[in-house]
Amino acid sequence: MPLFIPDLSILLAFALAAIVLAITPGPDMALFISRTVNYGRPHGVAAVLGATTGLLVHICLAAFGISLLLVAAPTAFLALKIAGALYLLWLAIQAIRQSGGITLLAKARKTPTLKQSYLTGIGINLTNPKVVLFFVTFLPQFVSRTDPDASGKLLFLGGEFLLLSVPIVIGIVMGAEWVANLLLRSDKAQKILNWSFAAVFATFAATILLVEGRR
Numbered sequence: 001m002p003l004f005i006p007d008l009s010i011l012l013a014f015a016l017a018a019i020v021l022a023i024t025p026g027p028d029m030a031l032f033i034s035r036t037v038n039y040g041r042p043h044g045v046a047a048v049l050g051a052t053t054g055l056l057v058h059i060c061l062a063a064f065g066i067s068l069l070l071v072a073a074p075t076a077f078l079a080l081k082i083a084g085a086l087y088l089l090w091l092a093i094q095a096i097r098q099s100g101g102i103t104l105l106a107k108a109r110k111t112p113t114l115k116q117s118y119l120t121g122i123g124i125n126l127t128n129p130k131v132v133l134f135f136v137t138f139l140p141q142f143v144s145r146t147d148p149d150a151s152g153k154l155l156f157l158g159g160e161f162l163l164l165s166v167p168i169v170i171g172i173v174m175g176a177e178w179v180a181n182l183l184l185r186s187d188k189a190q191k192i193l194n195w196s197f198a199a200v201f202a203t204f205a206a207t208i209l210l211v212e213g214r215r
Helices: 008-023 027-039 041-072 074-097 114-126 129-142 150-174 176-185 187-214
Strands: none
Touching (some): 027 041, 027 150
């Protein structure tokens, strides 16, 4: 197996996190569903492609930035991992406390072009601080300070995230009206999503803090 491919246990753990994150309501999902409901599926898909472009930027910046940190400041990398665990715990608490679901964006008077929907997808993704923090603090949890192939593994995990999340959000676009009705009208569905998100990331946070505390 190539050295840049993480162990199977890491791939499975990251896959679980990626799937939960993909189905959790947020600004990106609100944009995808709003564009689809208001202007049709092509606009929803264009917004998804825009957000995917933004994710590619986040993944590359996080992977190479974290790799440099590994070499230049191992202690800072450890601090980043602990900060990441605390951030994941905060996300879990916020998910439990969240009372509402997704808020759809209002329909504009003038129908946008597909290019505008694509660019809006990029903008929403790149300017979302939660996405930045997620990749900067979450990806480091899956590499070791002593791993010489860290950058390759981080890029591979970023690719895994796209491979799993993009089909999911495209599926959400295809069933946008049903998803919108479910998230807007069903308190039970919202709570299930929020508690699933909280459980996954609280488990990751606890595991990371326990492992780092024993070193």
